[in-house]
Amino acid sequence: MAGLIEDYGLIGDGETAALVGRDGSIDWLCWPRFDSDACFAALLGTAEHGCWRLAPVTPCESERRYQDDTLILETDHTTDTGRVRVVDFMPIREGASVLVRTVRGLAGTVTVRSAVDLQFDYGSMPPWIEVDGDTALARVGPDLVVLRAPVALSLERGILGAEVAVREGEEVHFVLAYGDSAIGPPPPIDPRAALAETRRRWGDWIGKFGGATDWPEAVRRSLITLKALIYRPTGGIVAAPTTSLPEAPAGEMNWDYRFCWLRDATFTLSALINAGYADEAKAWRDWLLRAVAGAPDKMRIMYRLDGSRRLEEWQPGWLPGFRWATPVRIGNAASRQLQLDVYGEVIDALHLAAKAGIAPSEQSFALQVAIVQHVADVWREPDQGLWEVRGKPRHHVYSKASAWVALDRFTRDPATTERADPDGLARFRDLAGFVHRDICANGYDPGLGRFVSYYGSQELDASLLLLPIVGFLPADDERMAATIAAIERELVEDGLVRRWRAHGENPEGAFLACSCWLAECQAMQGRHAAARATFERLLSVRNDLGLLAEEYDTRGRRLAGNFPQALSHLALVQTALALSGPIVRRGGEA
Structure with a gap:
């Protein structure tokens, strides 16, 4: 069974990513894309579902780190006979996708063993393997993988094995590459040259960051993580490179x-813009326009990396799940949900892009017109809300506020107001005022003295922290201040913010992005010491490599949910910059 989520590190090539365990086992890799079938799926099962183990053959103590400002992972293993360093990385993809594992002798002599167990189709399909000395070729359907090792390979029960004694000063390389089975294996690479080039490219990219912050190390690591989650061919950013890591222990x-x-x-654009990455921000804006096209009534809440729409959900029953959490899900049925907040998010993203100097396009204007017309028709509908609840649709307060955001930005942005029909503009402006009043009348409970999760309820919901962030009300407005105080009182556990009150014996963890939203709200209220304390509590739950999952289990004291999570790192970057100086903010300048 897989280790804890925090035991893993991330490596990637800009089109896919692998998770490397502290013990030297690569337990998750989807090839050739983030959303392809996994060929290493031990993360959601056991070693027999596919992994690549590379470690000393005798017991060892290990410590690890990233090389400075890169996604190159180093793990030092110390045994009774010596010490070796394993360097794991994936060169930024220009041709074939390649995973390199280099073993360097640091002291004495250490024998290491490599065991590659390829299991395609999420751990269910072993390939046909041919071995020729130090090279092995694996094929199944359209997939081809070639392993090049420093010594002769063995093949036993489908596992490609190799042992090598590494002495001080020596260096050996294992290289795994993906190709098309109809074309043949990709050519070999020079591992040393690939390492130098990978180090240079990561260093050059993060070198563009010039933002002023009191937490530069955390921000730089989060930015590198986010860059690794951007699918280079299209500019789309994947929410996480994993599936089915549970939000609650052994839960569903x-x-x-x-x-x-x-x-x-908008979270992505604001973080990238404020960090100085205009090219990536523009690529994301362009991906957004391609994916949505021009029909808001057909808009999905999520898309594939290339902007395609089919995300049918199914369950691979042969996988027992991460630490016995079932079911494992492939695809996402929530893609078909009605979630009103996406309309506000799209228009706010286009508004923010224009404010940051990314030239608007004809499609951008036409899409915004279509969206606000659609919002005018559907804003009264109940929806599944920001948290994608798979239950009865409700009139979620934040969803209504996002509909207001769409109308508000459209009627205030010079890029749209200068071109829009004056009568239509006046109608949308009036509607924005009406929606705002409706939310304040029905989403605020005067008896409780605060906003609620959805109309008619008394529940608290951490998405309400976004109301001042999007500019719906000031953070020091009496109603908003009371809501923030209630969230601090009722949803904060061990210094971290839950989405809602904990229920049951095994509740889900604290949702990490919410802690960043609370810190921003506290700063808006002038409570700067509290804001820093909230934010630094979030930083304290990163793993030793600086990575965050979606949630943190405050009772089990471990990370929870898919990993690493883009939204958690986006929120970290945005909040670190917001607490350190002026930024481009969704609701206005900070």
């Missing part, structure tokens, strides 16, 4: 996050 809230969410649009 296990979802596939290997897709691009429209909801992340």
Whole structure:
């Protein structure tokens, strides 16, 4: 069974990613894309579902780190006979996708063993394997993988094995590459040259970051993680490279996050723009326009990396799940939900892009016109809300506020107001005022003295923290201040913010992005010491490599949910910059 989520590190090539365990086992890899079938799926089962183990043959103590400002992972293993360093990385993809594992002798002599167990189709389909000395070729359907090792390979029960004694000063390389089975194996690479080029490219990219922040290390690591989650061919950002890592221990809230969410649009643009990455921000804006096209009534809440729409959900019953959490899900049925907030997110993203100097396009204007017309027709409808609840649709307060955001930005943005029909503009402006009043009348409970999760309820919901962030009400408005205080009182556990009150014996963890939203709200209220304390509590639950999952189990004291999570790292970057100086903010300048 897989280890804890925090035991894993991330490596990637800009089109897919692998999770490397502290013990030297690669337990998750989808090839050739983030959303392809996994060929290493031990993360959601056992070693027999596919993994690549590379470690000393005798017991060892291990420590690890990323090389500075890169996604190159180093793990030092110390045994009774010596010490070796395993360097794991994937060169930024220009041709074939390649995974390199280099073993360097640091002291004495250490014998290491490599065991590659390829199991395609999420751990269910072993390939046909041919071995020729130090090279092995594996084929199944359209997939081809070639392993090049420093010594002769063995093949036993489908596992490609190799042992090598590495002495001080020596270096050996294992290289795994993906190709098309109809074309043949990709050519070999020079591992040393690939390492140098990968180090240079990561260093050059993060070197563009010039933002002022009191937490530069955390921001830089989060930015590198986010860059690794951007699908280079299209500019889309994957929510996480994993599926079905549970939000609650041994629970059923296990979802596939290997897709691009429209909801992340404004969070992504604001973080990239404020960090100085205009090219990536523009690529995301362009992906957004291609995916949505021109029909808001057909808009999905999420898309595939290339903008395609089919995300049918199914369950591979042969996988026992991460630490016995079932079911494992492939695809995501929530893609068909009605979630009103996505309309506001798309328009706010386009508004923010224009404010940051990314030139608007004809499609951008036409799409915004179509969206506000659609919002005028549907804003009264109940929906599944920001949290994609798979239950009865409700009139969620934040969803209504996002509909207001769509109308508000459209009627205030010079890029749209200068071109829009004056009569239509006046109608949308009036409607924005009406929606705002409706939310304040029905989403606020005067008896409780605060906003609620959905109309008619008394529930609290951490998405209400976004109301001041999007500019719906000031954070020091009496109604908003009381809502923030209630969230601090009732939803904060061990310094971290839950989405809603904990229920049952095994509740889900604290939702990490919500802690960043609370810190921003506290700063807007002038409570700067509280904001820093909230934010630094979030930083304290990163793993030793600086990575965050979607949630944190405050009772079990471990990360929970898909990993690493883009939204958590986006929120970290945005909040770190917001607490350190002026930024481009959704509701206005900070």
